[in-house]
Amino acid sequence: MLTALYVPANRPDRFAKAVAAGPDVVVFDLEDAVGVDDKADARGWAVAWIAANAHGPVEVRVNGLGTPWIEDDLAAVSVVPSVRIWMPKVESAADVHTVLEQVPSARITALIESPLGLERAFEIATADPRVVAIGLGEADLSSALGVDGSVGLAWARGRLVSASRAAGLGAPMMSVFPHVNDVEGLRRTSLEGRELGFVGRTAIHPRQLATIVECFTPSAVQVAEAEALLAAVEQTGVSTGGVIVLPDGRMVDPAMVGRAREVTDLMREIELRS
Numbered sequence: 001m002l003t004a005l006y007v008p009a010n011r012p013d014r015f016a017k018a019v020a021a022g023p024d025v026v027v028f029d030l031e032d033a034v035g036v037d038d039k040a041d042a043r044g045w046a047v048a049w050i051a052a053n054a055h056g057p058v059e060v061r062v063n064g065l066g067t068p069w070i071e072d073d074l075a076a077v078s079v080v081p082s083v084r085i086w087m088p089k090v091e092s093a094a095d096v097h098t099v100l101e102q103v104p105s106a107r108i109t110a111l112i113e114s115p116l117g118l119e120r121a122f123e124i125a126t127a128d129p130r131v132v133a134i135g136l137g138e139a140d141l142s143s144a145l146g147v148d149g150s151v152g153l154a155w156a157r158g159r160l161v162s163a164s165r166a167a168g169l170g171a172p173m174m175s176v177f178p179h180v181n182d183v184e185g186l187r188r189t190s191l192e193g194r195e196l197g198f199v200g201r202t203a204i205h206p207r208q209l210a211t212i213v214e215c216f217t218p219s220a221v222q223v224a225e226a227e228a229l230l231a232a233v234e235q236t237g238v239s240t241g242g243v244i245v246l247p248d249g250r251m252v253d254p255a256m257v258g259r260a261r262e263v264t265d266l267m268r269e270i271e272l273r274s
Contacts (some may be wrong), residue, residue, distance in 0.1 A: 001025065002216050002270065004059070004173060004199035008033035009042035011118035015049045021206035024273070027059040031088050037039035039069045041213035047076045054080075059109070065095055074102045084109060088137060089175055091117040093127035101129055113137030114144050116175035118156055134164050138175040150192050167268050170228070171199035180205045190215035199266065217270055218263050233257055 005023035007014050009030045018026045025087045028046040030039065050058050062073040063089075075110050077083045083106050090110040100106060108131045110124050117124065118141065126133045126205055138153060147153060157174075164172040174193040177186045186208055190201055194216055201212045218226075233252060234242060 001173070003212050004202045005206065005209065006033065006061070006176070006202060006204050009046040009060075010034045010038040012045040012049060015046075015052070015234055018206070019053075021209060023203065023206075024200075025057070025059050025084075027061055027086055027202070030069070031060045031061050032197050037272075039063070040072070043069075043073060043076050047080065050080055057082045057084055057107075059084045059086060061088060061111075062099075062265060064089040071102075074099065077106070078103045081105075083107075084132070086111060089117070089123055089140070092120055093123050096124060096127040096131060100128055106130065107132045108134040109135060111135050111137045112160065113140035115141075118159060121160055121163035122166055125163050125169055131167075131169070133169055134160060134167075135172055136160055137176070138176045142258045150189055154196070157193065157196050157198070165197070171197055174198045174201040176202045176204050177208065178204065178238055180207065186211050187215055188236060191203050211268075218267050222263055226263040229256065229260045230264065233241070 001024040003023040004025045004027050005018050005021060006027045006029045007018040007144070008026045010033070015026075015028075028050070030046065033262055034042045046060065050060075053105065060073075060077050060080070060083060061087055063069040074085075077085060083103065085099060085103065085106045087096070087108045088111045089107055090096065090112055091114055096108055096110060097107065108128070110127075110131055112121055112124065112134060113136070121134060125131060134154065136153075138156075141154060142148065142158060145156065150167065160172055164170065174190065177189055179185055193201065198216075200216050200236060201211055203212060229250075229252060232250075
């Protein structure tokens with residue numbers, strides 16, 4: 001999955017357009033994109049549209065624990081089959097358990113937006129098998145850390161990637177890039193995230209999707225090198241363990257083989273979606 005597109009749940013006129021834009025998933029946003037006075041209506045519009053139109057898994061960002069809207073949010077999404085809840089401002093495993101007690105069938109994407117949540121990233125990622133991903137909420141986290149820009153967030157981003165990998169969740173997606181018209185900024189920061197180990201990114205506007213896909217798609221050179229390495233390893237007849245010396249003199253260990261498989265698997269998934 002390379003792209004997730006947020007759509008404000010108080011804008012039902014945009015729901016079908018968001019789906020038609022072609023992201024891997026559409027996330028109906030009940031939280032930041034919706035003003036206080038629109039919370040109830042937005043919840044109703046989103047759930048009604050999902051019931052009438054959605055096919056396959058549905059993703060909804062609810063309001064945070066402790067807000068006046070979370071109980072109604074969870075009650076509403078609990079009737080949605082295969083719902084995936086994007087849970088903001090998670091700070092502990094207990095937060096995850098609180099939501100899952102009310103919506104046992106849900107799958108959770110836990111969004112970490114505070115220093116405390118970041119310190120507990122691995123605990124959150126391993127809180128329950130129904131946690132399927134973790135991500136950063138970079139606006140709130142930047143404010144809490146007192147940092148600006150990619151340099152200030154580099155450590156936090158790396159910490160999240162490590163926690164996600166250690167928990168067996170694979171590579172996480174990057175947080176949104178808030179400047180819709182700054183294509184070069186989106187490209188630059190996405191490539192920085194790719195270097196840190198992220199795969200894919202959430203978006204707030206359809207025009208961001210193509211750039212995100214471009215940045216996180218393996219290059220032709222990467223794919224060719226990965227395929228050549230895997231073919232050479234297969235020819236040796238050795239599949240696991242130890243260091244393999246290929247006919248061209250290269251030494252290959254299992255970690256290199258694993259990375260090559262990730263590249264080819266990702267490219268295969270992208271080709272199937274195109």
